[in-house]
Amino acid sequence: MPALTIDGTAIECPDGSTVIQAAERAGIFIPRYCYHPGLSIAGNCRICLVEIEKYPKLQIACNTPVTEGMTVHTKSAKAEDGRRAVLEFLLANHPLDCPVCDQSGECDLQNFYMNFGLYDPRFREQKVKKKKAVSIGPHVMLDQERCILCSRCVRFTDEITKTGEFGIFNRADKAELGLYPGERLDNPYSGNVVDICPVGALTDQDFRFKARVWYLSSAPTVCNGCAQGCNVDIHYVLNRPHLNDGARVLRVKPRYNADVNQWWMCDEGRYGFGWIDKGRLTKVRHRGVESTWEQAMAAIAAELTKLRWNGSRIGVIASSQLTNEELFLIREIFQGALGAQVTAAFPTRPGFSDDFLIKADKSPNTLGTTLLALDGATHDAATLVDEALQGRIEALWVFGHDLTKLGDGPPINNVGLINEESLRELSRKLGLFVFSGTNENSTASWSHWVLPTAAYVEKDGTFVNCHGRVQRIGRAFPPVPDCREDWTILLEIARQLNHPLAWQNPQQIFQGLTEVLPPLAGLTYEKIGSLGAPLAHTPPAAEAAAP
Amino acid sequence: MSFHPKMAYDATFHKSARTLDETDKGAGPPFAYTAENRARFDQIVKRYPPDRRRSAVLPALYLAQYQQGYITANAIRHVAELLGITRADVEDVVSFYTMFYTKPVGTFVVQVCRTLSCALNGAERVTEELTAKLGITPGQTDASGTFTLVEVECLGACDRAPVVMVNDGWHECLKPEDASRLVDDLRARGESVLSGCHHVVELKKKAG
Ligand code: SF4
Ligand code: SF4
Ligand code: FES
Ligand code: FES
Numbered sequence: 001m002p003a004l005t006i007d008g009t010a011i012e013c014p015d016g017s018t019v020i021q022a023a024e025r026a027g028i029f030i031p032r033y034c035y036h037p038g039l040s041i042a043g044n045c046r047i048c049l050v051e052i053e054k055y056p057k058l059q060i061a062c063n064t065p066v067t068e069g070m071t072v073h074t075k076s077a078k079a080e081d082g083r084r085a086v087l088e089f090l091l092a093n094h095p096l097d098c099p100v101c102d103q104s105g106e107c108d109l110q111n112f113y114m115n116f117g118l119y120d121p122r123f124r125e126q127k128v129k130k131k132k133a134v135s136i137g138p139h140v141m142l143d144q145e146r147c148i149l150c151s152r153c154v155r156f157t158d159e160i161t162k163t164g165e166f167g168i169f170n171r172a173d174k175a176e177l178g179l180y181p182g183e184r185l186d187n188p189y190s191g192n193v194v195d196i197c198p199v200g201a202l203t204d205q206d207f208r209f210k211a212r213v214w215y216l217s218s219a220p221t222v223c224n225g226c227a228q229g230c231n232v233d234i235h236y237v238l239n240r241p242h243l244n245d246g247a248r249v250l251r252v253k254p255r256y257n258a259d260v261n262q263w264w265m266c267d268e269g270r271y272g273f274g275w276i277d278k279g280r281l282t283k284v285r286h287r288g289v290e291s292t293w294e295q296a297m298a299a300i301a302a303e304l305t306k307l308r309w310n311g312s313r314i315g316v317i318a319s320s321q322l323t324n325e326e327l328f329l330i331r332e333i334f335q336g337a338l339g340a341q342v343t344a345a346f347p348t349r350p351g352f353s354d355d356f357l358i359k360a361d362k363s364p365n366t367l368g369t370t371l372l373a374l375d376g377a378t379h380d381a382a383t384l385v386d387e388a389l390q391g392r393i394e395a396l397w398v399f400g401h402d403l404t405k406l407g408d409g410p411p412i413n414n415v416g417l418i419n420e421e422s423l424r425e426l427s428r429k430l431g432l433f434v435f436s437g438t439n440e441n442s443t444a445s446w447s448h449w450v451l452p453t454a455a456y457v458e459k460d461g462t463f464v465n466c467h468g469r470v471q472r473i474g475r476a477f478p479p480v481p482d483c484r485e486d487w488t489i490l491l492e493i494a495r496q497l498n499h500p501l502a503w504q505n506p507q508q509i510f511q512g513l514t515e516v517l518p519p520l521a522g523l524t525y526e527k528i529g530s531l532g533a534p535l536a537h538t539p540p541a542a543e544a545a546a547p
Numbered sequence: 548m549s550f551h552p553k554m555a556y557d558a559t560f561h562k563s564a565r566t567l568d569e570t571d572k573g574a575g576p577p578f579a580y581t582a583e584n585r586a587r588f589d590q591i592v593k594r595y596p597p598d599r600r601r602s603a604v605l606p607a608l609y610l611a612q613y614q615q616g617y618i619t620a621n622a623i624r625h626v627a628e629l630l631g632i633t634r635a636d637v638e639d640v641v642s643f644y645t646m647f648y649t650k651p652v653g654t655f656v657v658q659v660c661r662t663l664s665c666a667l668n669g670a671e672r673v674t675e676e677l678t679a680k681l682g683i684t685p686g687q688t689d690a691s692g693t694f695t696l697v698e699v700e701c702l703g704a705c706d707r708a709p710v711v712m713v714n715d716g717w718h719e720c721l722k723p724e725d726a727s728r729l730v731d732d733l734r735a736r737g738e739s740v741l742s743g744c745h746h747v748v749e750l751k752k753k754a755g
Contacts (some may be wrong), residue, residue, distance in 0.1 A: 129562070130561060130562075130563060131561050131563050164632075164635060164636065167633075167636065168639055169638055169642040169643075170564050170642045171642070171643045171644075176565070178565070179635065180569070180634045180638060181568050181573075182569045
């Protein structure tokens with residue numbers, strides 16, 4: 001553990017650390033372009049120059065190992081002069097597109113220029129021109145003039161995805177970032193190069209020109225795209241409905257979590273947020289006619305009450321898209337109080353998976369349904385629908401699922417669990433058929449009651465990922481007007497069924513949950529924090545499921 | 548003085564300086580090492596540890612260039628496949644080093660150093676003489692395919708500036724008036740009388 005001094009702060013750090021890492025430990029930020037903690041060290045941009053006593057020249061912090069007794073100055077005039085000179089070189093041929101550059105506002109050229117640049121430009125010559133706005137793949141747009149050749153993206157595709165699409169071609173001021181002729185940047189993680197590009201050379205085609213980044217708000221949550229549960233930030237705009245047809249979510253960015261996704265996320269999760277603002281159910285409906293929450297709650301509760309001594313005639317198809325808190329309420333109310341048949345097991349086809357982040361199970365909370373024993377040991381969605389078609393179930397409540405599809409994927413051979421015809425018959429046979437969910441689908445159109453619910457970014461709660469990590473999804477912004485979080489609906493139903501529950505919010509429900517579920521014992525929202533917490537012990541099923 | 552340089556905006560303004568294209572037209576003739584070169588290649592890769600096989604890219608490309616005269620997309624593909632790296636990795640190297648040619652070149656590639664020492668000692672005038680004699684400007688190959696003239700950066704013999712390199716041999720302390728003789732010698736005998744300096748000095752030293 002060498003001990004050194006950085007800007008007057010004494011600090012010890014592990015052997016083999018570099019100056020930039022030591023500085024970070026001491027809470028001192030050293031500018032960087034090419035250095036990225038998740039990639040190998042390139043040491044080519046030179047913006048991280050620092051002054052080290054007894055060294056005749058400035059050194060790059062990212063590739064200088066610390067030694068015992070080192071004295072480093074990161075803010076001395078000499079260090080800042082050196083960095084200013086480096087920046088002047090980097091900007092010599094830079095197009096300064098800032099007014100039309102998507103990176104503007106989160107650009108490290110702008111940032112560092114404001115921090116220690118502020119020189120008067122001396123470059124009067126014609127700038128070297130390169131290609132602009134080249135679509136290099138389904139998601140990423142390349143502007144070669146803005147690239148500072150830090151090679152982060154090259155190392156990402158070489159070291160993380162191992163697909164090796166990028167190269168830096170030619171030399172000197174003609175040097176340019178590009179793909180081999182005929183190639184496309186089309187791998188399942190391509191969007192990450194947009195995040196790591198420190199400038200506006202690689203931008204997001206999906207987000208391009210949608211909003212200036214300084215209008216964005218950010219909220220931490222967890223991706224609901226698969227069982228990995230990558231930690232993400234939702235970037236959204238609420239007060240500018242003139243942008244993007246009023247869509248609130250504008251992009252999703254990975255959030256660092258050493259135990260889950262590090263700095264990365266997959267493209268499927270990154271670009272799969274469209275449903276949050278498109279095709280939403282916004283009104284309570286009763287057989288196609290707009291109704292109110294009061295009427296719906298009263299009518300549904302009344303129907304359920306009729307069957308309360310005949311619980312097995314009530315079927316509930318819950319979903320592994322629901323939070324633990326909601327699943328727990330469903331279990332308490334339907335299984336516990338009413339004796340209904342409840343399952344969250346819904347036949348799915350395994351999706352694409354790899355050995356990095358993407359899991360075949362496209363539900364964020366399958367393990368939560370296992371913990372709550374709703375994963376279909378005795379019956380699954382198919383058996384419940386079957387029983388309903390044969391008249392043994394009179395009331396059916398479907399949470400989120402479209403019965404005509406399998407999982408979230410498109411129906412196989414155009415058949416899901418059942419086809420449209422059987423769905424219509426189901427609707428005819430049932431005395432009560434409730435669909436609660438976020439988006440329009442066939443099941444919504446054939447159910448008797450449609451209850452519009454909040455998307456996961458609009459509600460609080462927890463998911464358990466495939467590695468047995470409990471993660472909180474937070475609540476980025478309130479639901480679309482007239483949509484309600486599933487847990488509020490469930491609490492209301494419980495009240496109307498004369499089975500009131502003491503909890504008022506997800507946090508209290510979670511506390512109730514920890515008391516009855518040993519794997520969750522001792523956890524609180526505070527302990528879960530923004531990075532999640534492992535289960536006390538992982539159920540054996542999870543061990544097997546997590547590759 | 549106008550603050551802004553004149554901007555020559557037109558359709559071809561924002562373009563790449565890369566020469567390689569992988570259309571059928573640009574990929575060149577099919578390429579594979581000859582049996583002999585393949586044997587050489589196998590010797591070369593033995594010099595590197597198995598996990599550093601990619602380090603053999605420079606000698607592997609030289610081999611390809613010796614065989615074909617210049618590097619094509621097909622040659623890049625062949626080298627990449629043999630070394631187990633991507634074609635982009637190979638093009639990185641090809642396009643970085645001026646010693647690799649991506650277009651056919653003449654039998655003699657005349658490379659005039661234009662870096663500081665040579666420039667101060669009249670390299671520009673050597674280039675002018677060569678241009679006049681050969682009737683081509685730097686970057687061009689003459690019609691008969693005998694000569695290619697290029698300007699390059701420091702050739703590492705600055706003490707004998709100005710330096711011209713023809714294929715793999717140096718010609719040092721060239722005076723502009725030597726240029727014409729150099730060309731004639733190359734034409735006549737396929738080699739030139741070395742301007743000497745380097746070798747003469749070295750030989751003298753050896754002799755005693
Ligand atoms: S990359 Fe940064 S400095 Fe360059 S144009 Fe974009 S915002 Fe401006
Ligand atoms: S595109 Fe961005 S990440 Fe890639 S080398 Fe250029 S500046 Fe770096
Ligand atoms: S961050 Fe150190 S050289 Fe680029
Ligand atoms: S400057 Fe010409 S050889 Fe070095």
